Amino acid sequence: MVASTSELKTLFASLDGDADGRISAAELRVCMRATLGEDIPAEEAEALVASVDADGDGLLCEAEFLKLALHCDAEDEERTRGPREAFAMYEMEGKGCITPASLRRMLGRLGNEQGVGECRAMICRFDLDGDGVLSFDEFKIMMSA
Numbered sequence: 001m002v003a004s005t006s007e008l009k010t011l012f013a014s015l016d017g018d019a020d021g022r023i024s025a026a027e028l029r030v031c032m033r034a035t036l037g038e039d040i041p042a043e044e045a046e047a048l049v050a051s052v053d054a055d056g057d058g059l060l061c062e063a064e065f066l067k068l069a070l071h072c073d074a075e076d077e078e079r080t081r082g083p084r085e086a087f088a089m090y091e092m093e094g095k096g097c098i099t100p101a102s103l104r105r106m107l108g109r110l111g112n113e114q115g116v117g118e119c120r121a122m123i124c125r126f127d128l129d130g131d132g133v134l135s136f137d138e139f140k141i142m143m144s145a
Helices: 004-017 024-038 042-052 063-088 100-109 116-126 136-144
Strands: none
Touching: 004 024, 004 063, 004 100, 024 042, 042 063, 063 136, 100 116, 116 136
């Protein structure tokens, strides 16, 4: 999810506990754990800092942090573009999810005729929240199975 610049600036300020205008690789790890749920190794956090650390001080100023965050958002968007396009092909009803009927229609277009009951059963296997439809995250799991 792409965050706005003002949201990123607020996040930077909250990470900059001593208000010196800089955050360390350790503080970046805390940020990634809190915002993305990712626990990255210290070495990876240090490499991320180094990748945008223009002045070589081993710390990120606000501008460097914004550059890193926007770069990571762009990479995330690129990584999910293919799956999102595929999801959109199956999600034909504008509901933001794949229903048994929309799955049946798309499979039919692909030459794989299935009944609604069969499509319901296919969805059920990957429907983690039990709502009878597939969200994008559930669809990604189904496609990787």
